[in-house]
Structure formats: C-alpha cells, structure tokens
Amino acid sequence: MVVAPKSDELRRVLDDDGNVxxxxxxxxxxxxxxxxxxxxxxxxxxxxxxxxxxxxxxxxGFYMTSTGEEATHMAVYALRPEDWVFPxxxxxxxxxxxxxxxxxxxxxxxxxxxxxxxxRQMPVHHAVAKIHYVSISSPVGTQIPQATGMARGAAIAGxxxxxxxxxxxxxxxxxxxxxxxxxAGVWKAPVLFFCRNNGWAISTPGSxxxxxxxxxxxxxxxxxxGIRIDGNDILAVIQTTAEAAxxxxxxxxxxxxxxxxxxRGAHSSSDDPxxxxxxxxxKQWEKSDPIERFRRYLERQGVWxxxxxxxxxxxxxxxxxxxxxxxAATGAPPVESMFDxxxxxMPWHLREQKEWLLRQARTKSPHYHH
Amino acid sequence: MPVMNIIQAVNDALKLEMRRDKRVxxxxxxxxxxxxxxxxTSGLYEEFGPxxxxxxxxxxxxxxxxxxGMALYGLRPVPEIQFADFIYPxxxxxxxxxxxxxxxxxxxxxAPVVIRTPCGGGIRGGHYHSQxxxxxxxxxxxxxxxxxxxxxxxxGLLLASIRQNDPVLFMEPKRVYxxxxxxxxxxxxxIPLGQAKVVREGQKITLVAWSAxxxxxxxxxxxxxxxxxxxEVIDLRTIVPFDVETxxxxxxxxxxxxxxxxxxxxxxxxxxxVATICERAMEWLEAPIERVCGFDTPFPYTLEHEYMPNADxxxxxxxxxxxx
Numbered sequence: 001m002v003v004a005p006k007s008d009e010l011r012r013v014l015d016d017d018g019n020v021x022x023x024x025x026x027x028x029x030x031x032x033x034x035x036x037x038x039x040x041x042x043x044x045x046x047x048x049x050x051x052x053x054x055x056x057x058x059x060x061g062f063y064m065t066s067t068g069e070e071a072t073h074m075a076v077y078a079l080r081p082e083d084w085v086f087p088x089x090x091x092x093x094x095x096x097x098x099x100x101x102x103x104x105x106x107x108x109x110x111x112x113x114x115x116x117x118x119x120r121q122m123p124v125h126h127a128v129a130k131i132h133y134v135s136i137s138s139p140v141g142t143q144i145p146q147a148t149g150m151a152r153g154a155a156i157a158g159x160x161x162x163x164x165x166x167x168x169x170x171x172x173x174x175x176x177x178x179x180x181x182x183x184a185g186v187w188k189a190p191v192l193f194f195c196r197n198n199g200w201a202i203s204t205p206g207s208x209x210x211x212x213x214x215x216x217x218x219x220x221x222x223x224x225x226g227i228r229i230d231g232n233d234i235l236a237v238i239q240t241t242a243e244a245a246x247x248x249x250x251x252x253x254x255x256x257x258x259x260x261x262x263x264r265g266a267h268s269s270s271d272d273p274x275x276x277x278x279x280x281x282x283k284q285w286e287k288s289d290p291i292e293r294f295r296r297y298l299e300r301q302g303v304w305x306x307x308x309x310x311x312x313x314x315x316x317x318x319x320x321x322x323x324x325x326x327x328a329a330t331g332a333p334p335v336e337s338m339f340d341x342x343x344x345x346m347p348w349h350l351r352e353q354k355e356w357l358l359r360q361a362r363t364k365s366p367h368y369h370h
Numbered sequence: 371m372p373v374m375n376i377i378q379a380v381n382d383a384l385k386l387e388m389r390r391d392k393r394v395x396x397x398x399x400x401x402x403x404x405x406x407x408x409x410x411t412s413g414l415y416e417e418f419g420p421x422x423x424x425x426x427x428x429x430x431x432x433x434x435x436x437x438x439g440m441a442l443y444g445l446r447p448v449p450e451i452q453f454a455d456f457i458y459p460x461x462x463x464x465x466x467x468x469x470x471x472x473x474x475x476x477x478x479x480x481a482p483v484v485i486r487t488p489c490g491g492g493i494r495g496g497h498y499h500s501q502x503x504x505x506x507x508x509x510x511x512x513x514x515x516x517x518x519x520x521x522x523x524x525x526g527l528l529l530a531s532i533r534q535n536d537p538v539l540f541m542e543p544k545r546v547y548x549x550x551x552x553x554x555x556x557x558x559x560x561i562p563l564g565q566a567k568v569v570r571e572g573q574k575i576t577l578v579a580w581s582a583x584x585x586x587x588x589x590x591x592x593x594x595x596x597x598x599x600x601x602e603v604i605d606l607r608t609i610v611p612f613d614v615e616t617x618x619x620x621x622x623x624x625x626x627x628x629x630x631x632x633x634x635x636x637x638x639x640x641x642x643x644v645a646t647i648c649e650r651a652m653e654w655l656e657a658p659i660e661r662v663c664g665f666d667t668p669f670p671y672t673l674e675h676e677y678m679p680n681a682d683x684x685x686x687x688x689x690x691x692x693x694x
Contacts, residue, residue, distance in 0.1 A: 183427055
C-alpha cells in the first residue's frame with residue numbers, strides 16, 4: 001500500500017517505463033485478471049482505430065475515441081459487478097470489461113435494428129442495464145447528482161452497492177458537479193467521483209476551466225478526500241479506486257479521484273485539434289501511453305509475450321470485422337419503434353401520431369448507411 | 371368520509387403509500403422535521419425517519435438529479451420542489467434527463483419519479499411564488515403533468531402517479547391548498563391519470579380549466595347560471611396526457627368553448643386545447659373559442675388580482691362566445 005500522499009501530489013505505482021516505483025506496492029492482481037485488463041485496454045485502442053476509420057470513410061455518422069485514456073476505464077476492476085457505473089462518453093472500456101459485447105457496441109454506433117438502445121441516440125451513447133452501465137447523456141455533468149442519488153438509494157435500501165461516476169475536467173465547471181459533490185458529502189453517500197482530467201474540453205484547456213490548483217483539492221470543500229493520481233498508470237487507478245470503494249462501503253463516504261491523463265485524439269470525429277492545439281503536445285504524451293506502460297510491467301512479470309498479444313489482437317480484430325460487417329448489413333429499427341418507450345404505455349396522442357406516420361409513404365433517413 | 375383540504379389529502383396519500391411500499395421516499399427542502407413550508411409532508415419524518423424523508427441541501431437540480439438516481443436503483447422517490455417558481459435550476463434534469471431516460475436507453479432505464487410542486491398565484495407571492503409553468507413541461511415528451519384542483523383528486527391522482535412507472539410532474543394549486551375542502555375517502559383509492567372530470571353539466575357552452583382555475587371557472591358558471599346560461603365545466607385534472615374524448619364530446623354537445631388558464635396566454639396549454647378542438651370538432655363549433663388567461667407579463671406582485679383571470683372575465687368571455 002502506498003502511503004497516501006497529500007491530495008495535490010500525484011500518486012503513481014508505475015513509472016513511465018512500467019517499473020514499480022520505490023516505496024510503491026503494486027496491487028495484487030491474479031495473472032488471468034492482468035491479462036484480461038490488458039486485453040480490454042487493447043480492445044478499446046483497436047476498436048477506436050477501426051471505428052474512427054469507418055467514420056472517416058463516411059460509414060459511421062460520428063465517433064469518439066479514448067486514445068491515451070484507456071487505463072482510467074479499468075477503475076471498474078476494483079468494484080463489484082453489482083456496483084453501478086455512471087459513464088460519460090469516453091469510458092467504453094468500463095462496459096467492455098463488464099461484458100458489453102463488441103457486437104452490441106457496434107450496433108449502437110450504427111443505430112440499427114440490433115442496437116440495444118433502438119437507434120435512439122447518437123453513436124457512443126451506450127446504455128447497458130444488465131451490467132449496471134447507466135445511459136449516457138451528452139450534456140456534461142448531468143450524471144453526477146444522479147450517481148449520488150443512486151448511492152444514497154443503495155444505502156437507504158440497506159445494500160452495499162456503490163456508484164462510480166466518470167466525468168472530464170470540463171464537467172467540474174458545471175453546477176451539477178457542485179450539486180452532486182455537495183449532496184454526497186452531506187449524505188456520506190457511497191459514491192466515487194472519477195474525474196478524467198485529460199487537459200482539453202473540445203478546444204478549451206483545463207486552465208480555462210478552473211483557477212484551482214487541481215481538481216482533487218476541490219473535494220476538501222465538500223468534506224471528503226480528493227486524490228490526484230497518474231491516470232495513465234492502471235495500477236494507480238485500480239489501487240486508488242479499491243481504497244475509495246472500501247471507504248465508501250465502510251460508510252465513510254465519497255472520494256474524488258482526479259486521474260491525470262491526456263486526450264490524444266480529437267474531442268470527437270467532428271473536431272479538429274490542429275486549429276487550437278500544438279501538435280507536439282499529444283506526441284509528448286505518447287511517451288506515457290497507458291497500454292505500453294502496462295505492457296512493459298506485464299512483460300517484466302512474465303505475463304505478456306509478443307506472441308500472446310499478436311493472437312489477442314488478431315482475435316479482437318477478427319471479431320470487430322465480423323461484427324461490423326453484420327452491423328452494417330442490419331437494417332434500421334422499424335419505423336413504428338420511434339413511438340415506443342416514451343412512456344410505459346402509449347398515450348392516445350402518440351398512438352395517433354404513430355398511426356398517421358404509418359399511413360404515409362415510407363421515407364428513409366439520409367443518415368442511415370448500409 | 372373525512373373532510374380534508376388539499377394539504378391533508380396530499381399528506382394522507384404520502385403516508386398511505388409510504389406505509390404500503392417501502393421503496394417510496396420523500397426528499398426536498400424543509401420536508402423533514404419541519405414538514406414542508408406548506409406542511410404537506412408533516413409527520414412523515416417522525417413516522418418514517420431520516421432515510422425515507424430527506425431534508426436536502428438547497429439545490430433543485432440536486433433534488434431532482436439525486437431522485438433520478440434513486441429511481442434507477444429501484445426506489446420510488448417523491449421529491450418536492452418548494453415552489454414551482456424554483457423549478458428552473460432542475461429544468462435540464464427534468465426535461466433532458468428524467469423525461470428521457472426510458473426512451474434514450476431503449477426502454478432499459480425507466481425513471482419513476484413524481485415531482486410534487488405547488489403552483490399558481492393569488493397568495494401575494496409576487497413573481498417568484500406565483501407562476502404556473504406547466505406549459506414548459508407539457509411540451510416535454512416522456513413526462514406526465516398532473517394538476518388536481520381539489521382534495522379527493524389530489525389524493526387519488528397522487529397515489530396513481532406514484533404507482534405508475536413514468537415520471538410525473540404533480541403540480542398542486544397552492545391558492546386553494548387549504549380553502550378547497552371536501553370529502554376524501556379513507557384508505558386506498560386511485561384516480562387514473564389522463565381522465566378529466568365534468569364538474570358541472572351544462573348544454574350551452576363548455577368551460578375548460580385545471581388546477582386552482584377550476585374554482586374560478588365554477589364561480590363563473592354560477593354567475594352565468596344566474597343569467598340563465600347553462601355552462602358545462604370540465605376539470606382537466608391531467609394535462610399530459612389530457613382527456614381528449616371528454617373535451618371533444620363536450621364541445622360537440624355545446625358547440626361553444628371557453629378555456630380559463632392562469633398561466634400567460636402565449637403558448638399556454640389552452641392553445642393546445644384550442645388547436646385540438648379545431649382539428650376534431652370544427653364543424654360543431656358555432657363560435658370561435660376564447661381563452662381567458664394570465665397576461666404575457668411576468669407575474670406581478672401588487673397587481674396580481676388584475677393579472678389573474680377572475681370569474682367576471684370568464685363570464686365576459688362566455689357571453690361573447692355565446693352571442694357571437
């Protein structure tokens with residue numbers, strides 16, 4: 001166990017080269033789990049590359065990558081499967097780790113008839129109830145008080161479940177960050193606030209979001225600890241999340257984790273960072289790539305080999321290709337499904353509008369490609 | 371049958387449902403020991419304790435946002451927004467989050483939250499304690515909007531709201547919170563959402579209202595009756611989804627319609643009713659429909675009784691439509 005540093009110090013377990021730092025202790029993780037964690041990070045990297053390419057080819061309407069931030073997704077390893085994840089739009093690895101399939105993921109991007117959310121939202125706005133992965137909203141920060149409420153709800157129900165909520169540093173400027181943190185502090189709610197401080201909110205740098213020395217120190221004002229960690233160090237992510245989860249389950253309340261990382265790609269496929277960002281900046285961050293760092297650690301542990309990675313990559317690529325082909329060949333959801341799930345039962349006005357639409361000549365959405 | 375006012379009826383419904391269903395929790399500003407500024411949650415804290423009756427920090431977005439999380443977990447939260455005028459900090463949580471959770475998740479995440487909030491003027495509350503913002507929420511797919519006018523409806527509709535699985539904005543008529551009294555059955559009963567009530571049968575003209583304005587409409591109908599005009603008064607009770615059958619059947623019978631609404635005129639819910647009647651009963655109409663509304667000004671303090679529709683204004687409208 002690392003001696004908890006003061007909140008503004010950066011907690012690390014691994015150095016950039018994947019060595020365990022002096023004074024740090026790597027969390028004990030079975031070999032199969034280490035491999036699984038690595039494989040999930042690799043999956044995020046590979047699927048991001050391929051889906052962004054599809055978007056560039058005009059085959060997907062929109063996409064968002066997580067390149068360079070994959071280690072933060074693996075915080076869920078430190079939680080129980082029944083704990084709840086309130087994601088933003090840049091943590092798909094947390095869903096993959098819990099068993100979200102590549103097939104469902106890609107079908108969501110296409111918004112096709114097999115999309116688990118029935119074509120209701122833009123790409124990357126997943127919702128996976130069976131793995132307690134809550135529906136994603138585009139306006140940032142909205143999920144923060146919701147996570148606090150769920151955590152309080154679990155406590156009221158007498159359960160040990162907790163909630164982790166992901167957000168970027170941009171979201172810490174919202175009123176809902178304040179509201180969610182403040183309610184959680186007062187309630188001692190079992191919630192983990194996980195801030196991916198990746199430096200950029202579209203074109204706005206962190207320095208324009210807050211005059212505060214860090215995000216982590218903001219926790220002090222709400223009466224609970226804030227810890228700043230190296231977000232590209234998967235072992236620091238897991239170790240800190242495990243400690244925060246133990247605190248929460250012991251009834252000691254929330255923790256704010258500020259994971260320092262970097263958005264190496266664009267905000268989204270609609271964004272062009274060359275307009276506002278020095279291209280050398282993401283290059284510099286490639287040196288502390290979270291996957292490469294973890295790879296070196298695993299290699300030293302005798303867990304990773306080039307042959308194993310080659311096999312894993314090939315298997316992932318093959319699955320992506322197969323599922324993408326299938327997703328691309330799957331048609332749009334039936335037009336009448338537009339009216340489902342607004343309410344549990346369809347009220348008269350929606351029923352009438354649906355019947356009216358079904359009497360019209362069928363129009364095809366220009367956004368739907370296949 | 372006991373006689374209750376609306377506050378007592380709401381309180382009775384909450385107690386009854388919290389005893390019946392452990393998942394029901396109440397949260398909001400001052401709802402705990404104090405029992406709410408209007409006393410609607412009086413006695414709940416003592417009976418159900420601080421985990422089920424939560425005094426929250428003072429932030430509406432937090433009240434609704436945390437209620438959403440509780441609902442996703444399987445509880446049945448009934449948050450209170452102290453005045454409807456204070457609801458706007460929670461607007462995004464209500465219209466973009468709460469109302470959309472079921473739809474945007476492909477049906478995976480229903481969010482049954484019932485937000486109670488007192489609305490309407492006539493209590494010398496000025497702009498920030500008098501508004502009737504129902505139209506903003508009626509425009510929001512995924513949300514139901516319920517606006518009872520009297521104690522029995524308040525109890526029956528609140529019980530029905532908590533037991534169904536869609537989010538509900540439950541707006542209570544604070545001007546008549548205590549003034550509107552009536553027999554309320556003891557124990558369990560529900561009044562289904564989406565059903566209007568003909569509170570006075572008549573043949574000559576249909577007068578539609580909801581919330582506190584129902585009482586003003588009934589007063590106007592009494593005055594008109596003294597002049598020999600036979601008015602049918604409909605209490606809409608639920609705004610979304612509203613009872614189109616009762617409305618259209620009445621207008622087809624009378625051929626004339628006046629709508630009384632406390633909220634500002636432009637884009638008020640009355641406009642939706644006018645459009646619906648025109649779409650469905652144009653050939654039965656013998657005169658244009660008239661709306662009697664609040665003005666398109668902010669809600670004024672000193673001149674609130676000049677601002678709010680009163681019985682005389684409604685009678686004037688009834689006469690104009692009858693004589694057209």
